[in-house]
Amino acid sequence: MKQSLLFVPTLRDEPKEAEIISHKYMLRAGYIKQVAAGIYAYLPLALRSLKKIEKIIREELDAIGASELLMPALQPAELWLESGRWNQYGDTLMRLKDRHERDFALGPTHEEVITFLVKDVLNSYKKLPVSLYQIQTKFRDELRPRFGLMRGREFIMNDAYSFNENASSLDETYEKFHQAYINIFTRCSLDFRAVQADSGNIGGSESCEFMVLSDIGEDTIVYSDSSEFASNIEVHNLPVGAPSPDGKGTILHAKGIEVGHIFKLGTKYTNSMKAQFTNEEGNREDILMGCYGIGVSRVLMSIIEQNNDDKGIIWPKSVAPFDIHIIIIDPKNNNQTAVATQLEKTLEKRYEVLIDDRFERPGVKFSDSDLIGLPVRVTVGKNIDNGFIEVKFRDKDEKFEVKIADLVDFINENY
Ligand code: ATP
Ligand code: MG
Numbered sequence: 001m002k003q004s005l006l007f008v009p010t011l012r013d014e015p016k017e018a019e020i021i022s023h024k025y026m027l028r029a030g031y032i033k034q035v036a037a038g039i040y041a042y043l044p045l046a047l048r049s050l051k052k053i054e055k056i057i058r059e060e061l062d063a064i065g066a067s068e069l070l071m072p073a074l075q076p077a078e079l080w081l082e083s084g085r086w087n088q089y090g091d092t093l094m095r096l097k098d099r100h101e102r103d104f105a106l107g108p109t110h111e112e113v114i115t116f117l118v119k120d121v122l123n124s125y126k127k128l129p130v131s132l133y134q135i136q137t138k139f140r141d142e143l144r145p146r147f148g149l150m151r152g153r154e155f156i157m158n159d160a161y162s163f164n165e166n167a168s169s170l171d172e173t174y175e176k177f178h179q180a181y182i183n184i185f186t187r188c189s190l191d192f193r194a195v196q197a198d199s200g201n202i203g204g205s206e207s208c209e210f211m212v213l214s215d216i217g218e219d220t221i222v223y224s225d226s227s228e229f230a231s232n233i234e235v236h237n238l239p240v241g242a243p244s245p246d247g248k249g250t251i252l253h254a255k256g257i258e259v260g261h262i263f264k265l266g267t268k269y270t271n272s273m274k275a276q277f278t279n280e281e282g283n284r285e286d287i288l289m290g291c292y293g294i295g296v297s298r299v300l301m302s303i304i305e306q307n308n309d310d311k312g313i314i315w316p317k318s319v320a321p322f323d324i325h326i327i328i329i330d331p332k333n334n335n336q337t338a339v340a341t342q343l344e345k346t347l348e349k350r351y352e353v354l355i356d357d358r359f360e361r362p363g364v365k366f367s368d369s370d371l372i373g374l375p376v377r378v379t380v381g382k383n384i385d386n387g388f389i390e391v392k393f394r395d396k397d398e399k400f401e402v403k404i405a406d407l408v409d410f411i412n413e414n415y
Contacts, residue, residue, distance in 0.1 A: 001322070003356045007044050009033070010368050020216045022305035023148035025313050029371040038145025038153030045372065046300065048321035048352075050156070053299055054135050056187045056318065057158050064176040066131035066160055071113045073137060077103035079112040083272050094139040094153075106139035111269045111291060114161045119275035122287060125165045128277060129173055133160035135296060147216065149301040150257065156297040162290040163270075165277065170288045174206065174264055177292045181210055181260050184294065188303055189316030190259070195221050196231040197261065206264040210294075211256025212302040219256045224249040259299050265289040313373030314394050323351040323415065325374040329362050329381035339389070339404065340380040346408055347378075351415075370394070376415055378407070 008030040017034075018024035026032045031046035042050055058068065080086035080093075086105075094106040107113065114132060122128055138157045145153050160177065164170040178194070185192045190212050197209040209232060211221055222238045223230035226249030233253070242251045267286035270276070276284045300319075307314045317323070324347055328340045340355060347353050354374060356365050362381075369377055379390040384404065391400045391410060402410045 001352075001354050003354055004358050006354070008368075008372070009043070010371060018148065020147050020150070020305065021308055022301045023150075025304055025308060025371065025373075026148060026301065029312060029368075029373070032148065034148075036153075038142060038151065040149060040152060040154075042297075045321040049303075049315070049319050050296065050300055052319045053188060053296055053303075054158070056184055057135065057294060057296070060180040060183045060187075061131075061133050061158075061160060064131070064180050066133045066162075068134060069132050070134050070136065071107070071110050071117070073107050073139070075105050075107050075110075075113055077105065079116055079273075080105060083112050083115075083269055085112070092140050092142065094141050107136075108138055108140040109157075109291075109293070110134070110136075110159055111161070111265070111289075112273070115269045115273045115275050115289070118163055118287075119270075119273060122163050122275070122277060124278050125280050128163055128165040128287065129169050131160060131162040131173060131177075133158060133292075147301075149297040150216075152297065155295065158294040158296050160292040162292070163275075164288040164290065165279065165285075166288065170264055170290055174262060174290050177262050177290070178208060181262065181292075181294070185210055185212075185259065185299075187318055188299060189307065189318060190299070190302060191306055192259065193221060193223065193230050193254075193256065195223070195256070196235050198232060198234045205266060208262050209256075209258050210260035212259050212306065213254055214257050214302070214305055215255050216305065217255035217257040219258055221254045221256045222251050223254065225252050226250075257298065257302050257305070258295070259302055260292075260294045262292045263290065265291050308373070311367070312371035315373045315375055317375055317415070320373075320375050321352075322354040322374050324353045324376045324378060324411070325369050325372070326353060326355040327362075327365050327369060327377060327379045328355065328357055329365075329379065331357050331359055335384060336380050339384050343378065343380070343389070343404070343407060347411070350408075351376075351411070376411060 010030045011028045015027040032040045034040055096104050135158045139154055142153055145151050162173040192210055192212045195209050195211050197207040220233040222233050224244035227246055229244050229246045238251045240253050270287040275287050277287050279285050304313050326340050328336050344353050344355050375394050377392045388401045391402050
């Protein structure tokens with residue numbers, strides 16, 4: 001892909017509105033642009049990474065037998081009145097009226113809609129359990145939208161819902177999601193911790209949050225220095241130095257960004273919305289429900305928050321918008337352009353390649369390249385006359401002079 005054709009509006013100056021490093025780099029490197037407070041456009045580079053995160057999510061959720069669907073963002077008030085949340089949810093719910101003065105909301109979450117969809121369909125124990133998921137834009141009129149994509153008023157969420165016939169079936173599904181979430185965040189190269197959580201106003205019993213460890217996190221995690229014990233401070237308000245409740249080690253605190261949350265909801269929605277099934281004994285019962293959510297756009301920003309240096313983003317391989325950045329030092333030099341174009345063709349058989357063919361000074365190209373943060377940089381300059389090009393990996397300082405003929409092997413071995 002030619003960089004001259006891609007829309008990457010990089011900025012020279014520090015964006016004043018950005019308080020955290022990931023927000024600063026996403027703006028400066030041309031990944032996002034704010035349209036209104038807490039509302040952003042994902043520009044082409046960001047969208048490529050977003051799609052990779054979504055692909056990882058789809059692969060892991062498909063693997064546990066969940067199936068994808070897509071629900072409407074526009075939701076009728078009737079469903080929210082039925083669940084009791086129309087009045088409960090408050091100002092965070094984006095409300096609007098249609099031309100007939102009927103009330104609607106832009107979905108901040110989809111428990112009501114999904115319960116409406118399955119009720120009377122999943123009507124027998126023989127049809128349970130079922131898990132459904134979607135990846136969709138959500139709307140929440142947050143009191144303080146901030147840190148760019150971290151707390152938006154419009155954001156992308158992957159939400160999933162399970163319908164189970166009894167507690168052990170729900171336990172089993174919950175464990176599957178728990179493991180799938182660990183796989184997803186690991187594949188996204190995030191340094192995270194699964195912590196016990198408060199189930200908040202969604203209601204229900206067991207609940208677990210997935211926290212990316214970061215000083216800019218809004219949540220405080222209390223954890224043991226010598227066991228798996230970790231909890232949101234909202235659940236276990238333990239001071240630093242206290243003995244861990246599991247008897248192993250002492251308590252430390254860390255800050256976390258919540259990127260995922262799983263709940264055992266129980267019958268909160270199925271009861272109020274009358275989603276029942278016939279059990280093996282022939283009796284009617286409320287379906288048990290679980291709900292599971294990942295902040296997809298927040299994940300994107302969290303990856304950057306944890307992977308950067310003073311020059312820009314350092315993308316992990318699995319979610320980088322492209323693998324390789326080819327820099328043509330002098331695009332007016334026909335030899336350089338020819339070699340670079342040939343390399344692009346060859347590398348594209350195996351990798352995603354961005355080629356900087358812009359008529360810019362080399363210094364600008366290198367600093368933009370560091371800012372954008374693709375894992376491999378291949379520089380095509382004067383040294384091609386001797387048969388060499390330069391290779392550098394974004395996460396290391398070393399530069400390698402590599403024979404043009406050996407480039408593909410070199411990248412295959414070292415990337
Ligand atoms: P928070 O405590 O950060 O407000 P939440 O607990 O209200 O989030 P959930 O209802 O659990 O959010 O939503 C599932 C996931 O969606 C969260 O774990 C988070 O990653 C993401 N998320 C929630 N609100 C936002 C937002 N305003 N902007 C971006 N992502 C969000
Ligand atoms: Mg939550």
